[in-house]
Amino acid sequence: MRAILAVTIFCVGLTLSAATALAHHSFAAEFDANQPITLTGTLTKMEWVNPHGWIYIDVKDQSGKVVNWAIEAGAPNALLRRGLRKTDFPIGSEVVVKGFRAKNGTPTANGQTVTFKDGRNFFLGASETPGAPQ
Amino acid sequence: MPSGAQQARAIPRAPDGRPDLSGFWQVMHTSAWLDIQDHSAEKGVPAGQGIVEGNEIPYLPAALEKKKQNYANRHTDDPVVKCFLPGVPRITYMPFPFQIFQTPQKIGILYEYVHAVREVHMNSKHLEGPIEWWMGDSRGRWDGDTLVVDVMHFNDQTWFDRAGNHHSEALRVTERYSFIDPDHLRYEATIEDPKVFSRPWKMNLVLYRRKEPNFQLLDYECHALEPTTN
Amino acid sequence: MHQIVLTVVTLLAALAVGPRPAAAQGDVNPTTDVPPRPANIAGCPAENLAFHTCALQKARTFTPPRTPSGRPNLQGYWRSRLTQAWSVEGVPVNDPLATDVFQAWEPSAPEIVEPADRKIPYQAWAAAIGRRGVNFKQYIDPRTTCSSGGVPRLALQDASQILQPPTDDHVLWLHDDHHQFRVIAMGQRPAVGSDVQTWNGLSRGRWEGNTLVIESTNFNGYTWIDDAGDFYTNTARITERLTMVDPNTIHYEATLEDPTVYTRPWKVAWALIRETEPGFELIEESCREGERSLGRIREQGARFYFGAPWRFR
Numbered sequence: 001m002r003a004i005l006a007v008t009i010f011c012v013g014l015t016l017s018a019a020t021a022l023a024h025h026s027f028a029a030e031f032d033a034n035q036p037i038t039l040t041g042t043l044t045k046m047e048w049v050n051p052h053g054w055i056y057i058d059v060k061d062q063s064g065k066v067v068n069w070a071i072e073a074g075a076p077n078a079l080l081r082r083g084l085r086k087t088d089f090p091i092g093s094e095v096v097v098k099g100f101r102a103k104n105g106t107p108t109a110n111g112q113t114v115t116f117k118d119g120r121n122f123f124l125g126a127s128e129t130p131g132a133p134q
Numbered sequence: 135m136p137s138g139a140q141q142a143r144a145i146p147r148a149p150d151g152r153p154d155l156s157g158f159w160q161v162m163h164t165s166a167w168l169d170i171q172d173h174s175a176e177k178g179v180p181a182g183q184g185i186v187e188g189n190e191i192p193y194l195p196a197a198l199e200k201k202k203q204n205y206a207n208r209h210t211d212d213p214v215v216k217c218f219l220p221g222v223p224r225i226t227y228m229p230f231p232f233q234i235f236q237t238p239q240k241i242g243i244l245y246e247y248v249h250a251v252r253e254v255h256m257n258s259k260h261l262e263g264p265i266e267w268w269m270g271d272s273r274g275r276w277d278g279d280t281l282v283v284d285v286m287h288f289n290d291q292t293w294f295d296r297a298g299n300h301h302s303e304a305l306r307v308t309e310r311y312s313f314i315d316p317d318h319l320r321y322e323a324t325i326e327d328p329k330v331f332s333r334p335w336k337m338n339l340v341l342y343r344r345k346e347p348n349f350q351l352l353d354y355e356c357h358a359l360e361p362t363t364n
Numbered sequence: 365m366h367q368i369v370l371t372v373v374t375l376l377a378a379l380a381v382g383p384r385p386a387a388a389q390g391d392v393n394p395t396t397d398v399p400p401r402p403a404n405i406a407g408c409p410a411e412n413l414a415f416h417t418c419a420l421q422k423a424r425t426f427t428p429p430r431t432p433s434g435r436p437n438l439q440g441y442w443r444s445r446l447t448q449a450w451s452v453e454g455v456p457v458n459d460p461l462a463t464d465v466f467q468a469w470e471p472s473a474p475e476i477v478e479p480a481d482r483k484i485p486y487q488a489w490a491a492a493i494g495r496r497g498v499n500f501k502q503y504i505d506p507r508t509t510c511s512s513g514g515v516p517r518l519a520l521q522d523a524s525q526i527l528q529p530p531t532d533d534h535v536l537w538l539h540d541d542h543h544q545f546r547v548i549a550m551g552q553r554p555a556v557g558s559d560v561q562t563w564n565g566l567s568r569g570r571w572e573g574n575t576l577v578i579e580s581t582n583f584n585g586y587t588w589i590d591d592a593g594d595f596y597t598n599t600a601r602i603t604e605r606l607t608m609v610d611p612n613t614i615h616y617e618a619t620l621e622d623p624t625v626y627t628r629p630w631k632v633a634w635a636l637i638r639e640t641e642p643g644f645e646l647i648e649e650s651c652r653e654g655e656r657s658l659g660r661i662r663e664q665g666a667r668f669y670f671g672a673p674w675r676f677r
Contacts, residue, residue: 072657104660
């Protein structure tokens with residue numbers, strides 16, 4: 001069977017022929033594979049920059065304290081080519097981020113998936129290869 | 135015949151009949167990137183007559199305050215100090231050569247300074263915004279023998295010079311390139327930004343052809359030139 | 365079954381070849397998690413060495429389109445195939461990095477086509493530095509610092525564009541990746557002195573029949589050939605050959621020579637296929653301006669490269 005698959009539009013092709021692929025150990029140097037994290041928060045800022053976009057979200061912890069997290073996302077040019085713009089991702093939107101914490105303990109994470117309440121994925125991180133956590 | 139007159143040399147033309155801007159170009163005004171207005175010398179900086187028509191930049195009041203703040207902090211805040219892309223038109227008057235590649239549909243302008251690239255797409259529409267790029271989106275057309283380039287989709291991060299002259303993301307630049315003679319181009323940039331200026335204003339420059347034998351662009355990989363104590 | 369048109373052309377631009385991992389950690393659904401793989405490229409097998417041999421054969425009888433001035437017309441937008449960023453020596457099936465959570469190194473064939481063992485012919489001292497040795501373990505990939513992928517790595521990254529102005533005195537190869545460009549000066553030129561060193565080399569080109577031959581020298585040796593930290597020094601000389609195989613395919617090969625590092629020249633080969641999306645354009649990919657990670661990476665001990673292991677050996 002040769003089903004040609006619908007490839008999710010938000011893959012930024014970090015695997016093969018590496019669209020803006022950074023060396024393996026640049027992520028591994030910064031982020032801790034042993035500290036996976038899931039965060040739910042509201043979008044406060046988006047930096048639509050290269051080499052990686054950054055999303056900032058206000059996350060309320062159990063005590064009710066709000067911490068602003070910086071999430072490293074994918075490269076924006078794939079989204080731009082698809083016709084998406086910054087304005088398609090409104091400030092204040094609720095976002096769920098799954099990723100890995102920075103080794104240095106700051107509220108920073110490498111976003112593997114960043115999903116909006118309406119189900120849209122945004123800047124899929126480095127995780128579109130088989131076996132990576134979803 | 136007027137005395138001392140020289141036969142005007144024909145400007146180079148491409149096969150399609152358009153003036154051929156291909157080749158290596160550079161400003162001789164070595165301090166415009168530091169201050170686009172009239173300025174006296176500072177240590178390491180030659181004096182210069184300004185490239186701003188009328189020497190006046192028509193700031194709105196709040197924007198003028200920002201310019202003054204920028205000026206006060208220029209040695210740290212100028213984005214070029216951080217090796218960032220200089221934007222348009224500053225990239226044109228950085229003291230580095232650039233090379234124009236001309237084909238009928240695309241004109242590539244390659245700058246030695248941080249290998250900045252601008253591709254001028256001829257006779258085509260801007261991409262739909264909002265888009266914020268350092269070097270903007272360039273679309274060109276010919277107006278007789280003048281190349282007119284319309285540039286928009288900028289971010290608000292670049293300065294026009296080290297003196298802190300700035301703009302918003304609403305910036306729109308219209309460039310006009312035309313031959314004075316085969317080895318000199320007249321370059322004019324009209325600046326429009328209703329968030330920052332009360333009216334459009336212009337900069338004017340001469341671009342000189344680099345004629346040294348075997349001339350080519352080399353590297354200025356700015357960030358790699360910073361001293362590092364690994 | 366039905367065909368679903370790929371909606372994003374920047375997706376998954378190259379295709380791995382070779383055995384796929386059997387269920388790695390987590391469930392792997394081969395029909396949804398991996399990119400479509402063509403059976404062939406321009407009618408040649410989709411593996412680097414087989415493509416290399418077949419494509420050159422086909423090119424002998426293919427007449428490429430011509431520019432108005434009569435040169436083979438290589439102009440347009442191109443994407444690489446039969447490439448991966450990890451290692452020119454390929455990635456074996458049970459590679460420990462195949463299951464890395466951040467960036468899995470997908471098992472794939474080598475891009476090297478010569479020598480026959482498909483390995484870089486390093487001198488002994490250099491083998492410890494490349495091939496996930498000293499460079500990979502201790503230094504930051506220069507691409508990560510927003511420097512160039514260099515040659516030939518640029519030819520596999522992202523989309524690129526070739527322009528051939530009617531003056532035929534230069535060919536321009538523009539890359540999306542970090543707004544890099546390569547200017548190829550055509551025709552006879554004097555060499556530039558070896559003290560002038562550059563990230564992408566200085567290139568001289570000529571036509572040999574339908575092949576664009578590019579010879580490059582004056583490298584600074586500050587780039588990596590791949591993510592594994594394979595490298596050359598400032599005595600490198602690289603010869604690339606671009607030959608159209610069919611209207612939408614270029615056979616690309618690069619021969620790398622560096623008497624400081626290698627025991628003999630070696631060659632990589634892959635395909636460039638035409639990007640056919642209407643209205644496609646290269647777009648700005650600034651890098652230094654938005655780079656935010658280097659501080660954290662250096663905190664963990666990685667150092668800037670600048671050829672340190674070979675310069676100070």
